[in-house]
Amino acid sequence: MRRILLDSSALVAMADRRDPDHHAVTNFIQAIKDQASLITTDYVRDEAVTVMKKRYGYEAAVRLGRKLRASDFCRYHVLSPQDEATSWAIFEKYDDKAWSYTDCSCLAMMQRLHVTEVLSLDAHFHQMGVQVWP
Numbered sequence: 194m195r196r197i198l199l200d201s202s203a204l205v206a207m208a209d210r211r212d213p214d215h216h217a218v219t220n221f222i223q224a225i226k227d228q229a230s231l232i233t234t235d236y237v238r239d240e241a242v243t244v245m246k247k248r249y250g251y252e253a254a255v256r257l258g259r260k261l262r263a264s265d266f267c268r269y270h271v272l273s274p275q276d277e278a279t280s281w282a283i284f285e286k287y288d289d290k291a292w293s294y295t296d297c298s299c300l301a302m303m304q305r306l307h308v309t310e311v312l313s314l315d316a317h318f319h320q321m322g323v324q325v326w327p
Contacts, residue, residue: 197225197326198303199233199267200313201241201295208245208257214314214327221312221327231267232308236298238269276301292317 206214207222222231238261246254261269272280279301284294292300296317303311303323310324318325 195229195310196232196306196308197229198299198308198311198313199231199237200299200311200315200318201237201244202314203312204233204237204241204257204261205244205248206314208241208253208260209249217327218312218314229310231312232270232306233261233267234298234302235269235271236295240293240295270302270306272298272302273305276305279304290317290320292320296321 203214203218206212206218209215238258241261242254242258245257261267276298280294280298283297283300284292287297296315299311299318300321300323303309308323310326311318312326
């Protein structure tokens with residue numbers, strides 16, 4: 194079964210019904226639910242919960258965090274020490290890009306797991322040579 198990395202931008206859009214990309218993200222997830230599994234990382238969860246708290250408050254952040262922790266809707270991966278080292282190498286190498294450290298950690302995880310698709314609203318992933326959805 195194919196795997197798709199779920200980025201924080203998509204998680205925030207999914208969690209906020211007022212987000213302009215909410216329907217595109219949720220429709221995509223519904224469309225692929227029997228064809229692919231969604232994965233995410235500890236760094237992405239950190240970033241998504243932090244963004245939710247900053248934009249919408251504590252309760253919204255907790256709701257999203259609980260959904261990610263308790264749900265089988267996506268598989269959660271913790272970056273290994275090697276993933277972290279690879280993240281740093283990517284971060285250092287691409288000084289001409291505006292990639293966040295979390296973006297680099299996603300690419301490191303995708304490389305290790307041979308994942309070539311990401312569900313993200315972040316334009317930076319287009320620069321990484323992966324398939325970006327929706």
